[in-house]
Amino acid sequence: MAKPLFATNLELKPKAHIRIAVDILHDATRFTFDLGFEDPDIALHFNPRFNYYDYNTIVCDTRVNGYFGHALKERHFPFQKGTRAEVSIIFEESFFRITLPDGYQFTYPNYTRAKIINYLKAHGDMIFRTLAFE
Numbered sequence: 001m002a003k004p005l006f007a008t009n010l011e012l013k014p015k016a017h018i019r020i021a022v023d024i025l026h027d028a029t030r031f032t033f034d035l036g037f038e039d040p041d042i043a044l045h046f047n048p049r050f051n052y053y054d055y056n057t058i059v060c061d062t063r064v065n066g067y068f069g070h071a072l073k074e075r076h077f078p079f080q081k082g083t084r085a086e087v088s089i090i091f092e093e094s095f096f097r098i099t100l101p102d103g104y105q106f107t108y109p110n111y112t113r114a115k116i117i118n119y120l121k122a123h124g125d126m127i128f129r130t131l132a133f134e
Helices: none
Strands: 002-007 017-024 031-036 042-052 055-064 072-074 084-091 095-099 105-109 119-124 126-133
Touching (some): 002 126, 017 031, 017 119, 031 084, 042 084, 042 095
Antiparallel strands (some): 002 119, 084 095, 095 105
């Protein structure tokens, strides 16, 4: 597992576009991107999981006051072990628009009602390559 990346003081406002590129390890089981206003609360927990109960899935969730509670399981899974992948996330204030490496899009609500995204944490079975904001 690679060392986690933790970026703070981002002050991303609605309409901010976040692009993250990683190299997925050959023996990967999962990797995670967490976005939020104030750690440890998480507005978007984006967690692709390989072989999650015998299938690949992306789990998106929210953590408030130490508790996860709004899990969405997205079965569309374009990630491959041993490859580079780029994920695009647009912060729309009331939701996040997520674009996967193959262009597939879905949304996840901003249950925390965060008006600014102040930090990003990336960790898991991947090597971090690029982080860009637009």
